[in-house]
Every structure is written in structure tokens, then in C-alpha cells.
Amino acid sequence: MNRLQKWFRGNWAVPVISGFLILASFAVTNLGGGVLNTDLSPRWWIDAGAHAHHGTEVFTLANLLMLAAAVVAGYNIVLQAVRALTTKMISIDLLVSVAAIGAVIIGNFWEAAAVTFLFSIGHALEAGTMNKTRSALAELVAVAPDTAIVMREGAQREIPAHQVSKGEIVLVKNGAKVPVDGVVSDGTGSIDEASITGESIPVEKTATDQVFAGTISRGGFLQVEATGIGADTTLARIIHRVEEAQDAKAKTQAFIDRFSTWYTPAVMILALVAGLLTQDVVLALTLLVIGCPGALVISIPVAIVAGIGRAARNGILIKGGEYLETSGKISAVAVDKTGTLTEGRPELTDVLVVDASLTELDVLTVAAAAEAGSEHPLARPILEAAYEQGVSPQGFPQKIAPVVGKGIVADVDERQILIGNPALLEQYGVTQSPLATESAEMFAAAGKTPMIVAVEQTVIGVVAVADTIRTDAADMVARLHEAGVTKVVMLTGDTRLVAESIGHATGIDEIHASLLPEDKLDAVTKLQREGHTVAMVGDGVNDAPALATADIGVAMGAAGSGVAIETADIALMGDNLMKLPESISLAKRTTRVMKQNIVIALATVVLLLAGVFAGGVTMSLGMLVHEGSVLVVILNAMRLMRNDKHGTALPKQQRNVATRAEDSASVAS
The missing domain is CATH 3.40.1110.10 (Calcium-transporting ATPase, cytoplasmic domain N)
Incomplete structure (x- = not known):
């Protein structure tokens, strides 16, 4: 497919061609000395015939160009409306289709062209935005390695990455992508794991260390024994999880979908009743255009995809829209002590x-x-x-x-x-x-x-x-409070004195010690009865009952665990504590954007409807404002693609060095 063919099949071909035809219509009208008549009355056809012969030709050509613009922009809209009707759905496209066809019937080609042209621009913006917000997924796919160098029959051979066998020795040279999940059998090197964990500083790898497919060698030479290939790699599991998560609907989105199912027919009935009562066809058609809930429909999906994409790029996997929305309501976080607040190696x-x-x-x-x-x-x-x-x-x-x-x-x-x-x-x-x-x-x-x-x-x-308290544990607790979490609770099986020592050092709000797994579950349930939305951070073994009961279960350091990636509501790929407040902060930002988008969409429809009945809002003006609201909703959601002010944290290597240097921070496991 050449570049021209690719462009014609792209999102912007239809609005560009339609826009060109509209400009040509205006140009013909002005060159012919006439003024394009935008009178919406059916008598426009008769009035046009009273003009001079030359003027009539000008108006006829201008009208044909305007009609062509409406057909080019409206063809796909009508097609989508018909397809929706075959599945017994009354879609937004149907509202625009009826309004545009009605405008053509009454002889107002300008309004028909303007409405369909603006609506096609809205479609192109939505498609382009969704593609951009899914860019994190595209980036993950792009880092997947294509080839691998393996040792076979005593010689180095370059083969497709998916043809590597488990147990085979793969060579990873400086600058090369790691093609498989595996364990270093020999050599030393520095690996950039940003694509997996979100950490920007490379990690030193030596014998017995784990490496992941899609990461990049920044120095050294490694011999890696393959343990996971193809779809069995951590990268493949991440891509699968992000793909599913971005398509999963939040509860608010499901409500909006149900609302639109009833709202769209209601708009059509309103337009029909208004037209019959006022005998004003133009009013009825304008109401159809004004009532389009386009911004409302896109307000939630674009925010969810942007939020989940931003999180994935930072090494945070969120299971889906519902979990993202729930995470935005988290008011209490329960954390296990060992391995979360402490290093986990007494x-x-x-x-x-x-x-x-x-x-x-x-x-x-x-x-x-x-x-x-x-x-x-x-x-x-x-x-x-x-x-x-x-x-x-x-x-x-x-x-x-x-x-x-x-x-x-x-x-x-x-x-x-x-x-x-x-x-x-x-x-x-x-x-x-x-x-x-x-x-x-x-x-x-x-x-x-x-x-x-x-x-x-x-x-x-x-x-x-x-055990040694992580040097960033206290900072994590403080950041959780900044993110809107009102209570951070420690749940540990250790003794009260040990737990209190760690709790006081890290700023924990509430301490529960000497707990069995079922006691941790009871503690989470108690927080929920108090009205909290609870996130539980644990290792998934002795914390399993509490993780399952909590509103959101969080797994830390999940890069090496396929089970954690698939089952956790939120999986923090790296072992960076700061990812926990970052994930909650991002979720809260996303829910705020969702609410803002809903308000923008509904306020636009209400104001336009009021403007129609008050007079002064035409079909084309209404569609222009409507598509403007779609653009505002999209731009608002795109803000989520930026990191917040706490988007970065102390890298693991620096944290470990600092931890070993602080003997005074030693506490029990």
C-alpha cells in the first residue's frame, strides 16, 4: 500500500475532502458574484430560480459542491446508523443522519454539509485520540524482540526469538534486547528494565539474577538460560493485561452506555414532538443535532484508556476500568510489614x-x-x-x-x-x-x-x-496521605513491640500485630465496615484471604510472577514503594477527569438546547459547539498522559545502598 492509499484509508481523508468541497462551494459563489443563500425555508429553490441566468448557474454549481461535501462526510455516518439499526440500536449516527438528510430535503445544503463535516472531524479526533492514548500498548509491542542469538552445536546462531527453546543459552550483548525471560548463568551486565518496571536506571545483573524479554543491555555480556519464551514471557503477559484492561469498562462507563441507550431515542421523540407542535422542520432537525451525546459517550473511555496507558508506561498494571475507578476511591491502605515496609531479608x-x-x-x-x-x-x-x-x-x-x-x-x-x-x-x-x-x-x-x-x-x-526498614517506607506513607488516603494500616504476624517500632518509624496510622491470615482478613473487613475503600498490599501467600477481600489487591515486584500479573487488581512491576502512591494518585486523577468530562458534556447539551428554544442556535452552530465539547473532553483526558509531580521515585539500586548504610534503621521481620 503506497502513502496515498494509506492516507485515503486514514481517519482524516473524509473530513479533509469534505472541507475542500465546502471551501470550493464558497469560492464558486463568491467568484460568481452571488452570495450563497443560507435561508432554511423550502422557498429557497423558487427564490434561486428568480436570479439571472448566469447567477442560477453559479448557485447550482455551489449547491452541487455543498451537496457533494455532505455526501462525502455523511456516507459513513449513515452507514454506521444503518448497521446500528440492524442490531436494534439507535445510535448517535442516526441523529446526525436524519438531521443531515432532512436539511437536504428542505434545500439547506450548507447545514447538511456543515453538520456532517463537523461530525466527521469529531470521529477523526476520537479515533486519533484513542490511538494516541493506546500508545503505551504500542510501545510495549514495539519493544518485543524479533531475534535471539543462541549457542547451538558450539556456535553462535541468530534465530527468531520465538524459536528459542526453554533451557537454551541465549547470548545478550551490549545494546541488544533480551529476547526471553531467563536466569543469568554466566557473565555480568547492566540491563535497562524501564519497559517492564518503569525504572529509568539500569540494574546490574550477575549469575542467578532474573532478566526479562524486551529489556535492553546497556553494558556487559550475559549468558541467559531461557525460562520463558513467546507468549510465556513477562512482557507478553503485560501486553495481554494492558490490552484487556483498556477495553474493560468502568461502572460509570457502563452507566453512561445504558443512559445513551435511552437518551438517544428520547432526543428523537423530543425533536418529533417539537416539530409537530411548532410546525417548524428546522427546529426539529436542529434538536436532533444539538442532542447528540457524543462528548458524553467518549468522556469515560478516553479517560480510562489514557489512565491505564499512563500507568502501564510507568510499570503499573491496572486490571481494567472498574478497578481504576475503584482505586480512585481508596481511602485506606493496608500493608504487610515484611517485604513491603521492610527489605524482607532479616x-x-x-x-x-x-x-x-x-x-x-x-x-x-x-x-x-x-x-x-x-x-x-x-x-x-x-x-x-x-x-x-x-x-x-x-x-x-x-x-x-x-x-x-x-x-x-x-x-x-x-x-x-x-x-x-x-x-x-x-x-x-x-x-x-x-x-x-x-x-x-x-x-x-x-x-x-x-x-x-x-x-x-x-x-x-x-x-x-x-529486618531493615526500606529508606523510602516513610516517604511512601507520606505520599499516600498526600494522595488522599486517610488511613494507612500495618497488618503483620510479628510481635507488637516490633510492629510498633516500624510503625512509629514510618508514620503508620494504625498497627495490628501478631495476626494470623484470617485475622488480616478480619482487619480488612473492619475497615470496609467503617466505610473505607480498602487497598491491600501483600505477597499473595499468607495475605491471600485479605487480598481477596479488599476492594483492591496490590502485588509488588510482580515482574517475576505471572500469577501476580494475571490475578492482582493492581500489579506494581518493580520493587519501588513509590509506585503505590503513584498508582493511587493516578487513579484519583483519572476519576476526577471522568467526572469533569461528564459535566462538560451534559452542560454543553443543556446550554445548546436552551439556545435552540431561545433562538439563535442553528444546526451548524450547534454541531460546531458540540464538536468543540468533544475536543475539550479529549484534551482534558489527554492530560492524564503526563506524569504528576510524584511520577518518579528513588531507584531501587540507590535505595538498597542507602538502606545498607543506615544501620540505625534495623528492625525485626
Whole structure:
């Protein structure tokens, strides 16, 4: 298809040709010395015949050009109206079609041409705007890689990306797109993940790190073992989700659609009644044009597509219009502690010796030996610290018994070792150590999780582990408040002292500690009973009941989880806390735009109808104002394509460096 053919099939061919014919009609009229008659009465035909012979020819040619303009612009409009009628729908196109045909019948070619021309411009604007607001989706599709370099039979071969097999080694060189989802098996490099997570700063990748299709190497050389190809990549899932989301209707849009179904026939009946009562055909036709709810119909879809597109470009996936609209009403946010407010990787921070005959290394050795067979998350930092100190346990305990909510009991080398809280010692009849108890309370008050270690009924020491508060956690809470969230609530299974330490450090409004999964669900339900629209941020495992109950479930760091992308109402692709307030702020901006657009559309129709009955508003003027309102609605929605003032945040790499540098921010997991 050449460029000319492509233009003729584009959105603007019809209005441009129609506009040219209208200008030609005016030009012929002025060149012929006549003035184009815009009298709307049927006698215009007779009056025109009274002119001189030369003048009649001029008027006839001008009328033909004007009629041609109406036909060119109105053909598709009439066609769409007929198609809608075959499906038993009375569309906006039908209102314009009847008005234009009526204007031709009464001899007012100018009004017929003006109405159809302006309406075709409106259609072109709508189509162009929807294409532009869907640009985020087009950008995602554009970043999909076409080829991949793989190692086959000991040689590098370039093949189509979809032909890569799972488990194959893909080579990613500087400047190349990553063609598959995979895990780095060898090499180091810097990857720009903006297309996936929205983060602008490249991320350093080494062995065992995950990479995603569509991201770009900014330096280095990576060998990647393919784990996801084609439709099974994170990029493909994102494209699928954005495509579905932009087509999904919000509740307000569904209402507008139902409203239009009744409104359009009502306008036709009003025009018919007005025409019969006043015997004024022009009034009836003008009412048809004025009553077009075009701006109203487009007001919601254009805002939804723009809002979801803007979010996707920033690494935020919103499931659809309904969820976008609901997110705009969020007044309470419930967050899990571990992995959301904290880094989610607890570390051993303290080893206190109670038995003077032992050293810190002895206490750590005993604690690690007991934890060697434990599944508890707090076992890992103890075992890692023991490995670093060269005292890793050899083998596993002969017997290990977790005591829910208290700790563990293990038999190691025919010795019973207890590691847990004072309640565990009391249960097993171990004599309490005042020093151990006081130290444990001190550690807990500092936001750490203390564990008392006892061997054969004797307390030998206390170990404490802590998770690190994210340096941007407090900023996130503040931004949520700025975005209109009135209550930020922490829901955690950790102890009250630890939770309060984190809550006070981050500015959390309400703290709920020592919760089981069903307790988190109850907390979310309580917020809803208080009248809040609740968003829950969690990991989707122990938070699953609360996530399902909340009005909006939010998954963080979803880039590596296909399940999170498909199931979360909002999926934050990166691990950037600032994306949470950004998503809520964008949703609230979108709902404001939707409401503004509805007001603009309805106010325009009301004012035009009043102008018709008051006199002075013609069909062409009414259509001009009507299409002007469509343009205003579109421009208002297009504002959503810009970032708000909090559209960027501290990159992950900088946040991690800052986090490690702030030892004072250590708290418990």
C-alpha cells in the first residue's frame, strides 16, 4: 500500500475532502458574484430560480459542491446508523443522519454539509485520540524482540526469538534486547528494565539474577538460560493485561452506555414532538443535532484508556476500568510489614552471652545447630551468620519440634536445645535468666526479634535478628496521605513491640500485630465496615484471604510472577514503594477527569438546547459547539498522559545502598 492509499484509508481523508468541497462551494459563489443563500425555508429553490441566468448557474454549481461535501462526510455516518439499526440500536449516527438528510430535503445544503463535516472531524479526533492514548500498548509491542542469538552445536546462531527453546543459552550483548525471560548463568551486565518496571536506571545483573524479554543491555555480556519464551514471557503477559484492561469498562462507563441507550431515542421523540407542535422542520432537525451525546459517550473511555496507558508506561498494571475507578476511591491502605515496609531479608544483629563460661561464637554455634532443620524464616539469618563465622552446623538435629508462637525444641548430640521466647522456656520448665529476659525486652523495644537460647535447662544467651526498614517506607506513607488516603494500616504476624517500632518509624496510622491470615482478613473487613475503600498490599501467600477481600489487591515486584500479573487488581512491576502512591494518585486523577468530562458534556447539551428554544442556535452552530465539547473532553483526558509531580521515585539500586548504610534503621521481620 503506497502513502496515498494509506492516507485515503486514514481517519482524516473524509473530513479533509469534505472541507475542500465546502471551501470550493464558497469560492464558486463568491467568484460568481452571488452570495450563497443560507435561508432554511423550502422557498429557497423558487427564490434561486428568480436570479439571472448566469447567477442560477453559479448557485447550482455551489449547491452541487455543498451537496457533494455532505455526501462525502455523511456516507459513513449513515452507514454506521444503518448497521446500528440492524442490531436494534439507535445510535448517535442516526441523529446526525436524519438531521443531515432532512436539511437536504428542505434545500439547506450548507447545514447538511456543515453538520456532517463537523461530525466527521469529531470521529477523526476520537479515533486519533484513542490511538494516541493506546500508545503505551504500542510501545510495549514495539519493544518485543524479533531475534535471539543462541549457542547451538558450539556456535553462535541468530534465530527468531520465538524459536528459542526453554533451557537454551541465549547470548545478550551490549545494546541488544533480551529476547526471553531467563536466569543469568554466566557473565555480568547492566540491563535497562524501564519497559517492564518503569525504572529509568539500569540494574546490574550477575549469575542467578532474573532478566526479562524486551529489556535492553546497556553494558556487559550475559549468558541467559531461557525460562520463558513467546507468549510465556513477562512482557507478553503485560501486553495481554494492558490490552484487556483498556477495553474493560468502568461502572460509570457502563452507566453512561445504558443512559445513551435511552437518551438517544428520547432526543428523537423530543425533536418529533417539537416539530409537530411548532410546525417548524428546522427546529426539529436542529434538536436532533444539538442532542447528540457524543462528548458524553467518549468522556469515560478516553479517560480510562489514557489512565491505564499512563500507568502501564510507568510499570503499573491496572486490571481494567472498574478497578481504576475503584482505586480512585481508596481511602485506606493496608500493608504487610515484611517485604513491603521492610527489605524482607532479616539479618543477625546481636549475640548476647549469659553464661560467662561461653563466648558469642559458642552461643551462635548452638543456635545454628538447633536451627539447621527449621523451616522458620528467622533460621536463615542465624545459619548465614554461622557460615560467615566458620561454625556452620555439621548435619541436622536428631529431632526438632516447632512450638507455634514460641520457638523450637531440638535434640543435638543428645542435648536438648531450646530457642525462642520466654513462654517457651516457661513451658519446658527452664529457669528464667533476668539478664536474658531484660535483654530480650530491650531488643524487642528496638524493633528486633530476640530469641533466648537454652541448653539442658540452662539459659546460655540471646540472639536477635532484624529486618531493615526500606529508606523510602516513610516517604511512601507520606505520599499516600498526600494522595488522599486517610488511613494507612500495618497488618503483620510479628510481635507488637516490633510492629510498633516500624510503625512509629514510618508514620503508620494504625498497627495490628501478631495476626494470623484470617485475622488480616478480619482487619480488612473492619475497615470496609467503617466505610473505607480498602487497598491491600501483600505477597499473595499468607495475605491471600485479605487480598481477596479488599476492594483492591496490590502485588509488588510482580515482574517475576505471572500469577501476580494475571490475578492482582493492581500489579506494581518493580520493587519501588513509590509506585503505590503513584498508582493511587493516578487513579484519583483519572476519576476526577471522568467526572469533569461528564459535566462538560451534559452542560454543553443543556446550554445548546436552551439556545435552540431561545433562538439563535442553528444546526451548524450547534454541531460546531458540540464538536468543540468533544475536543475539550479529549484534551482534558489527554492530560492524564503526563506524569504528576510524584511520577518518579528513588531507584531501587540507590535505595538498597542507602538502606545498607543506615544501620540505625534495623528492625525485626
